[in-house]
Amino acid sequence: MAVHPPRAEAVVDLDALRHNVTLLAGRAAASGAATMAVVKADGYGHGAVQVARAALQAGATWLGSCSLAEALVLRDAGITAPILSWLEAADRDYAPGIAAGVDLTASSVRELGAILDAGHPRVHLKIDTGLSRNGCPADEWPDLVETAAKAQADGRAEVVAIWSHLACADEPGHPSVDAQARRFQQAYDIATDAGLDPKRHLANSAGTLNRPDLHFDLVRVGIAMYGLNPLPGKEDLRPVLTFRSSVALTKRIARGESVSYGQIWTAPRDTTVALVPVGYADGVPRLLSGRMDVWLAGRRRPVVGRVCMDQIVVDCGDDDVPVGAEVVLFGAGDRGAPTATEWADTIGTIDYEIVTGMYRPRVTRTYRGAR
Ligand SMILES: *Cc1c(COP(=O)(O)O)cnc(C)c1O
DSSP: OOSSOOSSEEEEEHHHHHHHHHHHHHHHHHTTOEEEEEOHHHHHTTOHHHHHHHHHHTTOOEEEESSHHHHHHHHHTTOOSOEEEOOOOTTOOOHHHHHTTOBEEESSHHHHHHHHHTSSOEEEEEBOSSOOSSSBOGGGHHHHHHHHHHHHHTTSOEEEEEEOOOSSTTSTTOHHHHHHHHHHHHHHHHHHHTTOOOEEEOOOHHHHHHOGGGOTTEEEEOGGGGTOOOSSSOOOOOOOEEEEEEOOEEEEEOTTOEESGGGOEEOSSOEEEEEESOOGGGTOOGGGTTSOEEEETTEEEEEESOOOSSOEEEEOTTOOOOTTOEEEEEOOOTTSOOOHHHHHHHHTSOHHHHHHTTOOTTSEEEEESOO
């Protein structure tokens, strides 16, 4: 048992995660859809196995991972729920995935061929409806569908679903969403004409929250499950991750003394500063230098000077801040502490990148609410 607080700690609140999954799975169920919990990138930095278990407890029935390697981590942990994986380097050996009962994605005839060569797969065919990224272009789709239908008729594969991904679901009313939905319908018609009877899935978190007409058989939720709302407006979502540390050292510095590299901040008065032993190597973006607060001893306080690799300095004025006091860098925001979304907005990125960036060996992960 550690008797000292971790230097840098990511606290994952699985009760909050289950709350979010219950909300999202409820929305999906209202339109007859099942819910896939997307746990790629080690569960957006929260820990894929723990997130997967909690999501399944709360009503998700599918799991989604980017790579087959990520899917196999879930299987190795004893998780038996259906898992879809969707992106590999060319010519991967799919046999371990098929043996482990992982559903695979084919975006081209070539990819489907490699999958069929590896065994008797459960396969989802991905149509590109407008992202121009992963997914089969419309002109190659009839070929892909014919090849898959033939493999299924020959008993060499099970075609589970066709699917696609939305580009702008987080911008309500964006015309691309309807355009993608129309292309998705055309792809489905071609698949059924070829004799397939696939399930359909299209919606990410934003689509799940604001386009119930696009839920189809299954929704794939990521960011909203982690409690971060991809849409403008309010939803009853609870941020799952809290990033915290503690005060390692305090000192008085005189008016006119500067703090940290480059001396970009100089004390305008005598003040107490608190040293917090986390930095950009722990996921605090250096771009937040001079632009962030932490929650410390009952209130928000500014971080002054540059964010360093291993440390930041907090201006505490004349307050008596004890060494060892908890410092919340970001969290649920309910007590007034900063959030991952606030960090993202400050430096011009998205909260997805902030929380996923917490996947680092130097940050200790702890779980609350594990069952
Ligand atoms: C990441 C991902 C999702 C989840 O997206 P969110 O916006 O986090 O809900 C869904 N589908 C695919 C294919 C993805 O890559």
